[in-house]
Amino acid sequence: MRILLIEDDTILGAAVRDQINADGHCVDWVKRLDIAADYANNAAYDLVLLDLMLPDGRGIGFLRTLRARGDATPVIILSALDQVSDRIEGLDAGADDYLIKPFDLSELSARLKAVARRYAGNPNPLIEIGDLQIDLASRSIRRNGKDIALTAREWVLYEAFLQRPGQLMSKAQLEERLYSFSTDVDSNTIEVHVSRLRKKLGHGAIDTVRGVGYRLGTAP
Secondary structure (H helix, E strand, C coil), X not given: CEEEEECCCHHHHHHHHHHHHHCCCEEEEECCHHHHHHHHHHCCCCEEEEECEECCXXXXXXXXXXXXXXXXXXXXXXXXXXXXXXXXXXXXXXXXXXXXXXXXXXXXXXXXXXXXXXXXXXXXXXXXXXXXXXXXXXXEEEECCXXXXXXXXXXXXXXHHHHCCCCCXXXXXXXXXXXXXXXXCCCCHHHHHHHHHHHHHCHHHEEEECCCEEXXXXXX
16 A cells, blocks of 8 residues: 555654555655645545644644545544544544554554455455465465465555456556655566566466556456
8 A cells, every 4th residue: 555644743653654664555754734735636545644733733624625625545543632522523524543642553554454455345354366365464365375475565566456456557556656665666667566476476467458557367
């Protein structure tokens, strides 16, 4: 997933960013709502982690603006505001979950997985495609009882296809998934990773539509 983290606390933000990266996701971290708005307007995110008290305003207004324009990107609120009324306000404004600070980073990871599965249409984290058994919760793949190891980048790309079965994804859309990793995204990065995924999962794992993009294959 590509995640937008909106959090002004430097220590907490760094911890959350590192946890998300360790889970194999891409993260863009910003500390102000105006910058967050620019990011949200110029990139496609799978999920937003939103603090409610930012230097330039309240996160609840940012959330309401997203929903008012029809943006259904899932949002998890991260806040020290722990009153029931605060949680009700956040959920009523369109949040999908509300996590009270301080929280355990492993719990955050679990909630990210739950929200992602719900929006991907896969409430059951176990998926079978041909002879592949895919566990979205543990981010693991097996064939005939044997594990297939994917790198973090390979998983991020394959997860993008799993979240949108049957839908074409352009090279530019796939490149966006990798921009938060520390190394640069070269012009042939997507082709290289798609080739590696096919070697590991089977040639039919990803279909190519020449000149248009890629989509999840049905027969690895």
